[in-house]
Amino acid sequence: MSIAQFQAYGYFILIFLLVVVLYSYIYHLYTKKKDADGVDYESYSNMALKDDIDDTPVSAISEDKEK
Amino acid sequence: MFHWLEKHPFFFAVGVFIAIAFAGLVEILPNFAHSSRPVIGTAPYSTLELAGRHVYIKNSCNACHSQLVRPFKSETDRYGHYSLSGEYAYDRPFLWGSKRTGPDLMRVGNYRTTDWHENHMKDPKSVVPGSIMPAYTWLFTNSADIDTTYAEQLTVAKHFSVPYNQDVPMKDGSVKNVKMAQSLAEAHEIALEEAKLVTADMKDQDVKDAVNRGEIPEIVALIAYLNSLK
Amino acid sequence: MENRPLEYDYTIAKMFMLTTIVLGIVGMLIGVILAFQLAFPGLNLILGDSLAEYTNFSRLRPLHTDAVIFGFTLSGVFATWYYVGQRVLKVSMAESKLLMTLGKLHFWLYIVVVAAAVFSLFAGVTTSKEYAEFEWPIDVGVVVVWVLFGMSMFGLIGIRREKSLYISVWYYIATFLGIAMLYLFNNMEIPTMFATSPAGESGIGAWYHSVSMYAGTNDALVQWWYGHNAVAFGFTVPIVGMIYYFLPKESGQAIYSYKLSLLSFWGLMFVYLWAGGHHLLYSTVPDWVQTMASIFSIVLILPSWGSAINMLLTMKGEWQQVASSPLIKFMILASTFYMFSTLEGPIQAIKSVNAIAHFTDWIVGHVHDGVLGWVGFMIMASLYHMAPRVFKREIYSKAIMTAQFWIQTLGVVLYFTSMWIAGITQGMMWRAHDEFGNLAYSFIDTVTVLHPYYAIRGIGGLLYLVGFLMFAYNIYKTMSSRPIEERELQSASPMGA
Numbered sequence: 001m002s003i004a005q006f007q008a009y010g011y012f013i014l015i016f017l018l019v020v021v022l023y024s025y026i027y028h029l030y031t032k033k034k035d036a037d038g039v040d041y042e043s044y045s046n047m048a049l050k051d052d053i054d055d056t057p058v059s060a061i062s063e064d065k066e067k
Numbered sequence: 068m069f070h071w072l073e074k075h076p077f078f079f080a081v082g083v084f085i086a087i088a089f090a091g092l093v094e095i096l097p098n099f100a101h102s103s104r105p106v107i108g109t110a111p112y113s114t115l116e117l118a119g120r121h122v123y124i125k126n127s128c129n130a131c132h133s134q135l136v137r138p139f140k141s142e143t144d145r146y147g148h149y150s151l152s153g154e155y156a157y158d159r160p161f162l163w164g165s166k167r168t169g170p171d172l173m174r175v176g177n178y179r180t181t182d183w184h185e186n187h188m189k190d191p192k193s194v195v196p197g198s199i200m201p202a203y204t205w206l207f208t209n210s211a212d213i214d215t216t217y218a219e220q221l222t223v224a225k226h227f228s229v230p231y232n233q234d235v236p237m238k239d240g241s242v243k244n245v246k247m248a249q250s251l252a253e254a255h256e257i258a259l260e261e262a263k264l265v266t267a268d269m270k271d272q273d274v275k276d277a278v279n280r281g282e283i284p285e286i287v288a289l290i291a292y293l294n295s296l297k
Numbered sequence: 298m299e300n301r302p303l304e305y306d307y308t309i310a311k312m313f314m315l316t317t318i319v320l321g322i323v324g325m326l327i328g329v330i331l332a333f334q335l336a337f338p339g340l341n342l343i344l345g346d347s348l349a350e351y352t353n354f355s356r357l358r359p360l361h362t363d364a365v366i367f368g369f370t371l372s373g374v375f376a377t378w379y380y381v382g383q384r385v386l387k388v389s390m391a392e393s394k395l396l397m398t399l400g401k402l403h404f405w406l407y408i409v410v411v412a413a414a415v416f417s418l419f420a421g422v423t424t425s426k427e428y429a430e431f432e433w434p435i436d437v438g439v440v441v442v443w444v445l446f447g448m449s450m451f452g453l454i455g456i457r458r459e460k461s462l463y464i465s466v467w468y469y470i471a472t473f474l475g476i477a478m479l480y481l482f483n484n485m486e487i488p489t490m491f492a493t494s495p496a497g498e499s500g501i502g503a504w505y506h507s508v509s510m511y512a513g514t515n516d517a518l519v520q521w522w523y524g525h526n527a528v529a530f531g532f533t534v535p536i537v538g539m540i541y542y543f544l545p546k547e548s549g550q551a552i553y554s555y556k557l558s559l560l561s562f563w564g565l566m567f568v569y570l571w572a573g574g575h576h577l578l579y580s581t582v583p584d585w586v587q588t589m590a591s592i593f594s595i596v597l598i599l600p601s602w603g604s605a606i607n608m609l610l611t612m613k614g615e616w617q618q619v620a621s622s623p624l625i626k627f628m629i630l631a632s633t634f635y636m637f638s639t640l641e642g643p644i645q646a647i648k649s650v651n652a653i654a655h656f657t658d659w660i661v662g663h664v665h666d667g668v669l670g671w672v673g674f675m676i677m678a679s680l681y682h683m684a685p686r687v688f689k690r691e692i693y694s695k696a697i698m699t700a701q702f703w704i705q706t707l708g709v710v711l712y713f714t715s716m717w718i719a720g721i722t723q724g725m726m727w728r729a730h731d732e733f734g735n736l737a738y739s740f741i742d743t744v745t746v747l748h749p750y751y752a753i754r755g756i757g758g759l760l761y762l763v764g765f766l767m768f769a770y771n772i773y774k775t776m777s778s779r780p781i782e783e784r785e786l787q788s789a790s791p792m793g794a
Contacts, residue, residue: 011093029556045551047463048542051384057459073462076454083471090570125421127355137579141728144736152581155513167656170740197745201341205350215502221492250496
């Protein structure tokens with residue numbers, strides 16, 4: 001397979017995959033509306049609006065050692 | 068799965084990187100496989116021409132002058148044959164420019180002379196009434212940097228196999244052998260010989276005297292470079 | 298110390314605010330000089346014959362572009378990061394001595410690199426590649442500064458209290474990664490000092506000189522992949538990050554659709570990089586690269602407008618704020634200019650339009666309605682919003698701010714309208730043929746005809762600079778105006794008369 005063919009196939013496959021990922025992302029956002037932690041995506045806007053250091057975080061880093 | 072990335076900065080960064088690196092991988096890398104090969108008639112820059120190219124870069128001539136003739140009738144009428152990829156094979160860096168405040172210089176050597184350049188650099192309005200180009204008087208007193216030029220020749224010959232001291236084919240079927248010196252002293256001699264050919268057509272007595280003393284003013288190198296653009 | 302409540306620490310944000318203003322003045326002043334040099338070439342000798350080498354157009358031009366990109370804009374990005382970053386992550390710089398030290402080191406090394414860059418460009422030490430003019434020793438410095446920025450950014454993210462990253466932080470991360478990748482690949486070069494002659498001499502010539510690893514067409518392709526995306530990741534991505542924080546915060550309105558902001562982000566990341574080839578239409582790069590660049594440039598309208606419309610809709614039902622607050626005016630106009638120049642750019646990337654527009658002043662006009670209208674306005678608005686909060690004082694004068702807004706808007710409008718006319722005039726004249734098929738105009742005809750437009754552009758630029766000086770004065774006076782209470786800072790910034 002020549003480099004040009006490789007390039008063409010690689011390009012097509014990657015674009016196709018990314019289109020699938022992008023559309024499933026859109027589908028996910030607008031059907032579920034909430035992420036897996038149960039936080040509504042729109043409430044993340046409050047990260048800017050309530051950003052004093054003693055404001056409660058929208059979703060605080062939990063106690064378990066998740067990084 | 069989607070919310071996960073935005074809570075894991077490291078993997079998020081990896082994701083962003085893949086998205087942005089993708090274009091470069093597909094668009095740029097493959098072209099390197101057929102990296103531009105010189106067309107017939109394209110020879111490496113001689114010592115003085117390369118020194119002149121450095122003067123061109125030092126003064127950002129490329130801020131106002133392009134070196135790229137696009138394939139339109141109006142451009143080929145004005146500047147000559149449209150550009151071919153292989154003509155740029157020895158251009159490190161490329162000097163296409165992005166703005167034509169002044170005209171294209173890709174083939175300026177075909178229609179301007181040493182004499183014209185000399186007058187133009189001293190006082191552009193004297194040869195082009197209405198020109199807004201500033202005069203470049205300091206080129207007549209500053210000395211060209213042959214040492215650095217020589218170092219660059221050595222570097223490109225070693226790392227990029229630029230064919231110095233080899234026969235390269237020309238359009239008329241002949242061959243051209245561009246000489247690169249074996250030592251720094253010889254590099255100065257070669258450049259000085261080339262300089263004398265240029266100053267033969269120049270009027271400025273100070274420049275002629277300087278070359279006779281063994282110095283090479285920047286203007287001489289620059290004109291050698293501009294004359295080589297064909 | 299122990300009993301004082303924890304507060305955000307803006308020490309480093311303040312430092313970068315200072316350089317934003319100083320380098321902004323420098324970059325814009327040089328720009329105005331350049332503009333008038335084109336209209337009145339005598340100004341190339343502004344400091345006399347003996348200094349002509351250092352004051353002529355071609356030597357100053359890279360200084361203008363680099364001062365505005367790497368001086369003004371990057372400082373603005375750093376200043377806002379050290380402000381926004383802490384707030385949306387809900388963690389203070391004061392909580393980590395290490396981060397504080399990194400931040401300070403970041404600032405001082407940045408100053409050193411800027412000084413070295415200014416000095417070298419005046420001396421004519423340049424690689425000639427646009428926005429990558431610096432020779433390798435400075436490139437090394439740039440990389441170190443950038444790594445420090447990354448360390449302090451990811452360090453702060455590492456100790457955050459908020460689990461999720463706010464959309465602005467996404468954009469800052471993308472800025473960091475994008476510039477890092479582009480800058481490294483475009484500046485691949487071999488220093489010539491390592492060469493050895495057959496006679497055994499080494500270390501010949503200037504130690505700082507280098508030669509590009511790429512030649513000709515390849516070099517052009519890499520350079521415009523860089524050049525275009527340096528605009529993407531310097532002038533678009535971080536500025537979008539800023540507006541996503543500052544506009545909602547200043548207006549007290551939640552983002553119209555947070556989901557749309559996420560989508561636009563990924564769209565922008567993926568699409569932007571492809572469009573670089575539109576700088577090389579009708580050149581000697583492969584045809585398919587040109588076509589692809591053209592198509593992706595059009596596609597780019599979508600994610601760009603996604604963000605811009607999101608911002609405008611954030612003001613839904615609150616449009617009276619635009620009338621009452623000059624700060625909101627700045628941001629709304631910035632967002633409008635963003636829409637405008639992200640439409641103009643793709644139009645110029647259409648091949649048949651590009652055939653006329655390329656190499657003309659229309660391109661210069663496009664860059665400037667983006668940079669003056671979008672980047673400049675947004676950075677000034679961000680600094681205005683930050684000033685009362687970092688200095689704990691109200692903004693010195695609302696009147697100055699309003700006047701500045703109108704002066705600068707007029708400046709931008711004069712700038713881009715004159716450049717449109719100049720560019721299209723020149724493009725049409727270059728290609729005009731007479732009835733016998735000969736070129737209708739000599740090149741100099743197409744230069745002299747531009748004189749009035751160059752003069753108008755110069756005036757537009759001057760107005761913008763005057764406005765920027767008013768901004769600098771207003772910020773300076775803010776440092777000594779009426780102290781304010783914490784509760785005044787919830788959303789709209791307090792302003793004096």
